[in-house]
Amino acid sequence: MHHRAPIQSKLDIDALEATARAKLPRMVYDYYAGGADDELTLADNRAAWDRYALLPRVLVDVSERELSTSVLGRTLAVPFAVAPMAYQGLAHPEGELATVRAAGAVGAPLILSTFATRGIEEVMAVATGPVWFQLYAFSDRGATRALVERAAAAGASALVVTVDAPLLGNRRRDTANDFSLPGDLGVGNLDGLEVPGGSAGVSGASLAAYFGQRVGRSLTWDDVDWIGSIAGLPLVLKGILAAEDARLAAAHGAAAIVVSNHGGRQLDGVPAAVDVLAELVDACAGAVEVWVDGGVRRGTDLVKALALGARLVLVGRPVLWGLATDGETGVRHVLEGLRDELDLALALCGCRRPADLGRGHVRPAAGSGMR
Numbered sequence: 001m002h003h004r005a006p007i008q009s010k011l012d013i014d015a016l017e018a019t020a021r022a023k024l025p026r027m028v029y030d031y032y033a034g035g036a037d038d039e040l041t042l043a044d045n046r047a048a049w050d051r052y053a054l055l056p057r058v059l060v061d062v063s064e065r066e067l068s069t070s071v072l073g074r075t076l077a078v079p080f081a082v083a084p085m086a087y088q089g090l091a092h093p094e095g096e097l098a099t100v101r102a103a104g105a106v107g108a109p110l111i112l113s114t115f116a117t118r119g120i121e122e123v124m125a126v127a128t129g130p131v132w133f134q135l136y137a138f139s140d141r142g143a144t145r146a147l148v149e150r151a152a153a154a155g156a157s158a159l160v161v162t163v164d165a166p167l168l169g170n171r172r173r174d175t176a177n178d179f180s181l182p183g184d185l186g187v188g189n190l191d192g193l194e195v196p197g198g199s200a201g202v203s204g205a206s207l208a209a210y211f212g213q214r215v216g217r218s219l220t221w222d223d224v225d226w227i228g229s230i231a232g233l234p235l236v237l238k239g240i241l242a243a244e245d246a247r248l249a250a251a252h253g254a255a256a257i258v259v260s261n262h263g264g265r266q267l268d269g270v271p272a273a274v275d276v277l278a279e280l281v282d283a284c285a286g287a288v289e290v291w292v293d294g295g296v297r298r299g300t301d302l303v304k305a306l307a308l309g310a311r312l313v314l315v316g317r318p319v320l321w322g323l324a325t326d327g328e329t330g331v332r333h334v335l336e337g338l339r340d341e342l343d344l345a346l347a348l349c350g351c352r353r354p355a356d357l358g359r360g361h362v363r364p365a366a367g368s369g370m371r
C-alpha cells in the first residue's frame with residue numbers, strides 16, 4: 001500500500017460513546033458499558049494500555065506498508081477483528097447486519113455471538129469477509145451440536161468458544177435495570193433449536209436467568225475435545241488468563257486463545273489482558289496463536305498488543321458505540337479510524353508490517369510501577 005496523504009484519524013471513541021449513551025435507553029447503554037461488581041477490571045482494561053510505552057526505531061524506510069497478517073492459516077487485511085457481542089439489535093435496527101457489512105469493508109472478521117439478534121444465515125448472506133461463530137456451549141450436548149453444525153453449514157470459518165462464563169458475572173447495573181430483551185427482538189441463532197428449557201423464552205427473560213437455565217456450568221477440557229471433534233473448524237478458546245490454561249489449550253488442539261477478561265464483565269479483580277499477555281505468549285510459544293481483547297481504543301493500543309506478541313486484537317465496545325450512533329457507517333468510521341491509527345503508529349515505530357513489531361518496541365511506562 002502507498003500512503004502519500006497524511007493520515008488524519010478523526011476517531012474519538014469517547015465522543016462516540018457519549019453520543020450512543022444519549023441515544024440509547026439506559027438499560028441498553030448500561031448492559032453494553034457495564035462490568036461486574038465494582039467494575040475494577042472494566043476500568044483497568046482501559047488504564048492498562050497506558051502502563052506501556054512505545055519505543056520507536058528510526059531511519060527505517062516506511063514508505064510502503066502492509067497491515068495484512070496471517071491468522072488461522074489465512075491472510076487478513078488487518079490484524080484486528082470485531083469481538084463477539086450479544087444483542088446488537090438493541091443498538092441499531094439492522095444490528096449484526098450493519099456490523100458485518102462494515103467489518104467486511106475493512107477486511108476485519110466478525111465474530112458472531114451465539115446471542116446475536118440476527119441468525120448466522122442472515123449475517124452470512126450480506127457478509128463480504130470472514131465470519132467466525134462464538135459458541136456458548138449448552139448443558140445439553142444435542143443442542144450444542146445442532147448449533148455448531150448450523151454455524152458450520154452457514155459458512156462460519158472458525159469456532160470461538162467462550163470459556164470464562166460457566167455462570168454470568170454479577171452485573172450490578174443489569175440487576176438494577178432489570179435487563180431483559182424487548183419482546184420484538186429474537187435470538188436468531190437459537191430459532192428452531194431444541195434448547196432445554198425452551199428456545200423462544202429468551203425474550204423478556206433476564207439474561208442471567210436465561211444463562212442459568214441453558215448455558216453449561218459443567219464445561220471441562222473433555223467438552224473442548226468433543227466440540228473440536230464435531231466442529232471441523234479451527235477452535236479458538238476465549239477467556240484465558242492463566243499460563244497453565246494457555247498450555248492446556250494448546251494440548252487440547254486449540255488453534256488460538258483469546259487472552260481476555262470478557263470486557264470486565266465476568267470475574268472482577270482479574271488482571272487486564274495486556275498485563276498477562278507476554279507471559280501467555282511465552283507459555284504456549286508457537287503452539288497456538290495468541291489473541292487479546294479488552295479496553296482497546298487507539299491504534300497505539302493495537303501496536304502495543306502486537307508488540308507483546310498478540311497475533312490478533314479484538315475490538316468490542318467501540319464498535320457498539322459506532323453502531324448505535326450511525327449504523328453501518330458508524331461502525332465503518334470506528335474500524336477505518338482504528339486501521340488508520342494503527343498504520344500511522346506502526347510507521348512511527350519504524351515498522352512496515354505488524355510482524356515487524358517485537359518486544360523491543362514496548363516497555364513499562366515511567367510511573368507504571370512495573371519493572
Ligand code: GLV
Nearest residue numbers: 086165207262265
Ligand atoms: C454476554 O456474553 C455478555 O457478556 O453479556
